[in-house]
Amino acid sequence: MIQVNYRDVRPIYEQIIDSVQKLVITDALLPDEKLPSVRELASKLAINPNTISRAYRELEREGYVYSVCGRGTFVADNRTLKTEHVRALLQNFDETAAELMDLSVGKEVLQKRLDRIEKGVWNDTGK
Amino acid sequence: MIQVNYRDVRPIYEQIIDSVQKLVITDALLPDEKLPSVRELASKLAINPNTISRAYRELEREGYVYSVCGRGTFVADNRTLKTEHVRALLQNFDETAAELMDLSVGKEVLQKRLDRIEKGVWNDTGK
Amino acid sequence: MIQVNYRDVRPIYEQIIDSVQKLVITDALLPDEKLPSVRELASKLAINPNTISRAYRELEREGYVYSVCGRGTFVADNRTLKTEHVRALLQNFDETAAELMDLSVGKEVLQKRLDRIEKGVWNDTGK
Amino acid sequence: MIQVNYRDVRPIYEQIIDSVQKLVITDALLPDEKLPSVRELASKLAINPNTISRAYRELEREGYVYSVCGRGTFVADNRTLKTEHVRALLQNFDETAAELMDLSVGKEVLQKRLDRIEKGVWNDTGK
DNA sequence: GTGGTCTAGACCACC
DNA sequence: GTGGTCTAGACCACT
Numbered sequence: 001m002i003q004v005n006y007r008d009v010r011p012i013y014e015q016i017i018d019s020v021q022k023l024v025i026t027d028a029l030l031p032d033e034k035l036p037s038v039r040e041l042a043s044k045l046a047i048n049p050n051t052i053s054r055a056y057r058e059l060e061r062e063g064y065v066y067s068v069c070g071r072g073t074f075v076a077d078n079r080t081l082k083t084e085h086v087r088a089l090l091q092n093f094d095e096t097a098a099e100l101m102d103l104s105v106g107k108e109v110l111q112k113r114l115d116r117i118e119k120g121v122w123n124d125t126g127k
Numbered sequence: 128m129i130q131v132n133y134r135d136v137r138p139i140y141e142q143i144i145d146s147v148q149k150l151v152i153t154d155a156l157l158p159d160e161k162l163p164s165v166r167e168l169a170s171k172l173a174i175n176p177n178t179i180s181r182a183y184r185e186l187e188r189e190g191y192v193y194s195v196c197g198r199g200t201f202v203a204d205n206r207t208l209k210t211e212h213v214r215a216l217l218q219n220f221d222e223t224a225a226e227l228m229d230l231s232v233g234k235e236v237l238q239k240r241l242d243r244i245e246k247g248v249w250n251d252t253g254k
Numbered sequence: 255m256i257q258v259n260y261r262d263v264r265p266i267y268e269q270i271i272d273s274v275q276k277l278v279i280t281d282a283l284l285p286d287e288k289l290p291s292v293r294e295l296a297s298k299l300a301i302n303p304n305t306i307s308r309a310y311r312e313l314e315r316e317g318y319v320y321s322v323c324g325r326g327t328f329v330a331d332n333r334t335l336k337t338e339h340v341r342a343l344l345q346n347f348d349e350t351a352a353e354l355m356d357l358s359v360g361k362e363v364l365q366k367r368l369d370r371i372e373k374g375v376w377n378d379t380g381k
Numbered sequence: 382m383i384q385v386n387y388r389d390v391r392p393i394y395e396q397i398i399d400s401v402q403k404l405v406i407t408d409a410l411l412p413d414e415k416l417p418s419v420r421e422l423a424s425k426l427a428i429n430p431n432t433i434s435r436a437y438r439e440l441e442r443e444g445y446v447y448s449v450c451g452r453g454t455f456v457a458d459n460r461t462l463k464t465e466h467v468r469a470l471l472q473n474f475d476e477t478a479a480e481l482m483d484l485s486v487g488k489e490v491l492q493k494r495l496d497r498i499e500k501g502v503w504n505d506t507g508k
Numbered sequence: 509g510t511g512g513t514c515t516a517g518a519c520c521a522c523c
Numbered sequence: 524g525t526g527g528t529c530t531a532g533a534c535c536a537c538t
Contacts (some may be wrong), residue, residue: 012458026229048413051458054449081231089227093237096220101212103152104393107245110220111238115147117225118234159266159302165526175515182528188442193265193513195308197522197525204266280483336484343481347491350474352498357406358469361499365492366475371479372488386532392528419511434511451510451537 001028002036004045012047014053024075025085031077037064038073072080128155129163131172135181139174143182152193152204152212157247162192256290258299266301270309278318279339285331288305289319292327340351382409385426393428397436405445405456406466412458416446419454477489 002019004012017055023029038056042049056073059065063081067073097110128148131139147174150156160170169176183200186192190208194200224237258266260273277283289295293312296303310327313319317335321327351364383400385393388499389472404410416422419437423430439469444462478491 058468086227086230086232089223089230090232090240093220093223093227094240094244096216096223097241100213100216100220101244105213105214105217107241110241112239113217113221114141114224114237117221118228125214140513157303164524166524177516178514180528181513183526194526195523196527199525201265340481340484340486343477343484344486344494347474347477348494348498349479350470350477353497354467354470354474355498357463357470359467359471361495364495367471367475368478368488368491368495370480371475393526418509420509430533432529434513435528437511448511449537450512453510 002041004047013055013058014050016052017025017058019112020064021064021085024113029075031075033075035073057082058120129168131173133173139187140178140182143179144185147182147186148189148191148212152209156202158201158202162200162202256299258301263316267305267309267312270306271312274309274313275286275316275318275339283329285329289327289329343351382420383426394432394436394439397433398439401436401440402443402445402466410456410457414456416454418458434500448508 001023002016004015004019008125020029020035029035035056038049038052041047044053054065056065060067060073063076063078065073066076072112100110101107128150131146132144133139147156147162152202156162160185163171165179168174169179172179181195183192185198187190187203190203190205192200193203206222209235227237228234255277256270258269258273274283274289283289289310290298292303292306295301296306299306310319310321314321314327317330317332319327320330354364355361382404383397385396385400387393390398392406401410401416410416416437417425419430419433420432422428423433426433437446437448441448444459446454447457480493482488
């Protein structure tokens with residue numbers, strides 16, 4: 001479930017954080033569900049355990065997961081996180097759209113893109 | 128033209144960078160046009176010249192301006208920057224919209240937001 | 255003869271300088287030959303005359319051309335420039351090749367590239 | 382490991398950048414390995430911490446390292462950097478060789494230089 | 509302790 | 524005058 005792209009410019013721990021965040025936000029991982037252990041995930045992804053550890057620590061700091069010493073790391077039950085996440089996305093959406101319109105990209109263009117995305121044909125060829 | 132908000136959380140040099148980028152992208156500053164000198168802008172904004180220098184340096188690195196030692200800093204004549212900027216914004220738009228729909232934010236909601244933004248009523252109350 | 259690519263990241267005056275340097279070094283422009291006037295070249299390339307002027311000034315400073323007030327700009331007769339240019343290129347060649355071999359790119363690979371370049375099939379597809 | 386020559390014309394921060402880049406590219410520094418802290422390296426090289434900081438900042442921007450506030454600066458795990466580096470060197474090699482041949486430097490001359498470089502006798506006398 | 513930011517002031521080369 | 528570099532020293536947030 002948690003995937004990493006070695007060829008990505010972003011550091012691996014950041015990719016892991018994003019990956020877990022999405023799984024939590026989209027309910028793909030449910031509250032109190034156990035995450036793979038640091039060592040398990042490390043060997044599975046062929047990555048230094050320290051990298052995983054750092055990612056989990058960061059996720060705990062941000063409230064996405066909680067760790068129980070000697071037992072493992074689990075998904076936190078924090079509904080406010082989701083609404084906060086959506087709020088941030090909407091703000092980003094507004095700002096991006098506003099700047100695009102400033103640069104004379106018509107509203108119609110953006111609406112067509114929304115249509116395409118809704119139909120699930122959103123991909124690299126959809127530029 | 129170039130403005131800075133001292134109470135902003137973002138570092139001053141970053142605000143200057145964003146400010147100049149927008150001026151260049153929107154053609155408010157034309158190619159080969161001279162930017163205020165480091166010392167001039169520094170005294171105008173009541174800021175240390177080093178901070179301006181840093182902003183100009185990064186802008187040069189990113190291709191928005193070019194500096195000629197002893198003469199000044201000028202707007203770069205790079206038209207690809209603008210199309211690249213729009214391309215990046217559109218990609219951000221798509222990704223954000225897709226993630227929002229994933230989180231069951233309906234297309235209609237986003238379209239209403241586009242309407243509001245188009246009408247220029249996009250502001251803090253629109254969050 | 256002098257060409258400029260507006261979509262290039264490099265500033266235009268730099269492209270002009272490089273362009274003229276090559277023409278002089280390769281004897282495409284002979285000593286005492288007249289260069290197009292600032293205004294003429296400016297209108298031909300649809301560029302601000304100041305940009306041309308800056309390029310010519312720089313070329314004069316580096317010894318590639320000389321300007322006669324009221325008459326125009328001419329190619330300098332400086333044979334040492336060419337040997338110096340070749341020397342710089344050879345040093346660059348050596349350093350680049352050494353670093354490539356350091357990174358375990360075999361000599362054979364580089365030799366094949368020389369062959370291809372000699373045959374004139376050196377182009378973008380020749381990667 | 383990281384060395385600086387105060388008598389070099391190049392700025393110190395640039396020497397540090399080049400130094401670290403080579404260590405990363407040649408795998409002398411492995412992904413997630415910790416670099417000396419800004420203050421540590423500064424005192425070791427008898428240099429102002431700001432200069433180190435600037436070098437690290439630019440290295441982060443270019444993707445060679447990543448910094449975590451409060452923890453330190455680490456080698457980025459980006460394998461594409463290395464292939465990209467080789468690609469850029471090969472392009473430089475091609476362009477330089479092509480220009481040399483244009484200036485009637487024979488292929489044989491360049492091949493002899495490759496031989497010399499391979500045998501490790503590439504040094505100042507090889508100019 | 510770590511890096512990130514900013515200020516103040518200096519010297520250089522170039523125009 | 525211009526930008527480029529470097530130093531010295533300060534404060535911040537984070538671990």
